[in-house]
Amino acid sequence: MENKKGNKTRLGIFVTVSVVLLIVGIYFIGQRQQMFNSTFQISGVFRDIGGLQVGNNVRFAGINVGIVEDIQQVSDSTVMVDMEIDEHTRKFMKKNVKAVIGSDGLMGNKIVSIIPGPPGKPEIVDNDVVQTTQPVSIDEIMVNVKTTSNNLANITSDLSAIMKNIHEGKGTIGKLLMDSTMAKNVGQAMVNIKQGAGGFKQNMDAAGHSFLLKGYLKKKDKDKDKKDDKK
Numbered sequence: 634m635e636n637k638k639g640n641k642t643r644l645g646i647f648v649t650v651s652v653v654l655l656i657v658g659i660y661f662i663g664q665r666q667q668m669f670n671s672t673f674q675i676s677g678v679f680r681d682i683g684g685l686q687v688g689n690n691v692r693f694a695g696i697n698v699g700i701v702e703d704i705q706q707v708s709d710s711t712v713m714v715d716m717e718i719d720e721h722t723r724k725f726m727k728k729n730v731k732a733v734i735g736s737d738g739l740m741g742n743k744i745v746s747i748i749p750g751p752p753g754k755p756e757i758v759d760n761d762v763v764q765t766t767q768p769v770s771i772d773e774i775m776v777n778v779k780t781t782s783n784n785l786a787n788i789t790s791d792l793s794a795i796m797k798n799i800h801e802g803k804g805t806i807g808k809l810l811m812d813s814t815m816a817k818n819v820g821q822a823m824v825n826i827k828q829g830a831g832g833f834k835q836n837m838d839a840a841g842h843s844f845l846l847k848g849y850l851k852k853k854d855k856d857k858d859k860k861d862d863k864k
Contacts, residue, residue: 672720673758675761678707680767685714686701687701691746693749726749726757728755729751730748733748748766
């Protein structure tokens with residue numbers, strides 16, 4: 634008899650604990666799904682929802698304020714997303730809010746973020762259809778990254794070919810940098826130009842001191858003075 638009573642006691646305790654855990658689980662699930670809160674509904678039309686599913690979170694200013702209640706294909710290019718929002722956040726949402734689909738972290742579940750607009754607009758109402766912004770998809774980002782990577786590879790290949798030609802002395806730059814004979818000739822040409830400029834300056838200085846040139850310059854100055862006096 635004592636063993637039977639002990640078994641019944643343990644069974645009663647087990648059932649009681651199980652029921653309590655079930656109630657707690659239902660409460661937390663209900664809280665997550667907005668089952669026990671007063672709510673209102675808004676909708677948004679998207680071209681691509683990127684894997685968004687019913688039950689995913691809706692956030693406003695980074696806070697979970699609701700869930701995705703329903704997803705319906707409207708046409709071949711539009712999808713209607715219905716969202717159930719906590720009534721307490723209605724006073725903060727205006728009619729100019731925008732909905733955008735994002736990710737919860739880098740690789741997390743999809744979420745809908747409600748972005749507030751400028752102040753001054755009236756409060757949002759039940760069953761409003763809000764504006765939406767189409768996000769950049771991961772596929773588009775990967776395509777752009779791949780294109781950029783290919784372009785960088787082509788540029789690197791071209792630079793490698795140019796450097797190889799320079800190293801082998803091909804082309805004008807390659808000959809200037811790698812051909813010692815041409816480099817020597819260029820250096821000698823610069824020396825000759827410098828010497829020629831110095832010689833030209835010396836000749837001009839000598840000409841300035843020449844007696845005949847001085848007389849010519851004086852006569853020219855006198856003629857100029859006479860013209861100025863006539864004026």
